[in-house]
Amino acid sequence: MSFRARHLLGIDHLKPDEITALLDLAQEYAAFNRRTIKHSDALAGMTQINMFFENSTRTQSSFELAGKRLGADVMNMSMQSSSVKKGETLIDTALTLNAMQPDLLVVRHPHSGAVNLLAEKVNCAVINAGDGRHEHPTQALLDALTIRRAKGRLHRLTIAICGDIAHSRVARSNLILLGKMENRIRLVGPPTLMPSGVADMGVEVHQDMKKGLEGADVVMMLRLQKERMDGGFIPSEREYFHRFGLDAEKLAVAAPDAIVMHPGPMNRGVEIDGTIADDINRSVIQDQVEMGVAVRMAALDLLARNLRAERGRAASGVMV
């Protein structure tokens, strides 16, 4: 097994063989999840805490289901309504939880780098479920698995990532992962939603969506946050949809077998036309959700294995 990481904080720290190992295991869990009896004891006896400092329904339930299917004891903590409001710092919260001896900590936080900070202070395995505008590694991994299953490979593909790149951790993690696996990446969107320094990132940047989608094998749409829609970054929803919303006409310039992806939740009629999202021949959006559980099971399983091995070494007195 070549997955060596202690935590899953970002794609940036993973090597291509680690990514492949995780996806291979996730592939097995994807088959496992389609059985009627989907229960394993891989994490039996282990405690998994989901700590979400930012609202989430989809990601949190995906992690919860992943942990439960592997037999872990899963606890959800909504940090919005807790001691954080009483002025407790992130580190103190981490230390408090750490004292309860969890084995796996799944964390989402609105500040970039916050999950890295927390991981330094605890002695369990930490999974980043999204930190600020920085990374969302399990989303990139589930996207990668979805692409690999639909396209039969994860390299030498032309992938267009479209929409609000600047504020999206999903885009960042995907950019890094797909770059590591040697794909051709295009970023498509208005310049107000492009990150600074994008010219140094080894990607193509397009403002004309049709040029950006031309011949693409994968079209990855991003969610446009409601608060960015009115006047600040783009003039209006309808102008955005006209120029950057994915509809049949724009999709026609992509490769004939191009797949359409979206991390959800979708704004139909803003970034994507409803009929395309529902087109079972093009849209793999439901597959992404399905692969999400499988990828998170693989991540939890691999980190738990590394954690057990580490604790075993410590218990037997072997110098690490």
Place this chain on the structure above:
Amino acid sequence: MSTTLFTNARLIDPEAQTDGMGSLLVRDGRIAGIGAPDEPAPEGATQIDCRGRALAPGIVDWGVKIGEPGERHKESFRSAGRAAAAGGVTTVIVRPDTLPPIDTPEALEFAARRATDAPVNIRHMAALTRAREGREMVEIGFLTDAGAVAFTDGVRVVRDSKLLSRCMTYARGLGALIVGHPQDASLSAGAAATSGKFASLYGIPAVSPMAEVMGLDRDLALVEMTGVRWHADQITTEAALPALARARDKGLDVTAGISIHHLTLNEYDVGDYRTFFRFTPPLRPETDRQAMVDAVASGAIDVIASFHTPQDEESKRLPFEAAAPGAVGLQTLLPAAMRLVHQGGLTLPQLWRAISLNPARRLGLEAGRLAKDAPADLVLFDPDAPFVMDRFALLSKSKNTPFDGARMQGRVKGTWVAGNRVYGGEA
């Protein structure tokens, strides 16, 4: 009536821009003369053999934050004074951004009384507007009489250009110096990094260096309009240099400074969200850093300072964008600045022009000179002595330095204020 003779000294004279061996005689707190390296000591004089080490005017550090009043747990005049003495800083120019700010003569008198705890010279800046809120000007006249050497709201930009123009006009009438923080406040709101690839990949809210250029352009236009004496606290980007040069060509009374951190670190030093590297303005790309070192060498930037900003551990143990900005610097200014000398960017006399002579001159102080009758504020240091920085060895109450664990060169061997030794035992 004490007399001290420093022999075998490598004399760094920022005024004459010379660096050569000699001796220096101190009598009654002032420099009495300069002679040959082996000058015989007058009768009754204490002799100090400098053994070839560098002897220079003490550092004048412009823009130091001390936590009195309000945040004495972060830094007091006593702790800052001891750190200054250990760092070769003989005059500390204190910022007014305390809690509450130094915005009345009474507040200034309090700070001045507390400042007697420090073994080095302390001079105070006052706020430019009441409570640093940018709405009403302070009593510039009374505060000048009380000893304020300059007026500034620190990093809080006065957004109201009309008010700022009136402050400047009023200050010009009194010959007072205003220190500005060139920055467009709305562009830089919330920013913790310089926009670019690094900030984007790490997802840190960022601001373009153009915000500094815009702030500078506005302030310089108002300086031209009002004729005030004006100093930019920190110019950190190459793009701002042409505007500064144009202002001087027009004959405006303008000077500019930069922090030592912007001259020795770049944006990539932040690494994995290390909050001791969070500054206002944020660290810049390496190209800017190099351009600013050149600008100090050419004289386009006048002053290097530490912008000593003590922060307790709790203010820094936070996610990067939520952490408090700033670093302590009184004790690290000299060894950090020696990096620029060892890398060949600056000569020692050039460096001393920026950390001692220029700030003293601009603030109307006698310090910063190695000449007869100048105050005997001196630092004796070994420019080459290597060491590894340990933040817990710093004398400041706060230990937030980005140089923790860094290999540095340049150790202070002794510091004198008005001829009295305030740091160091051995020669």
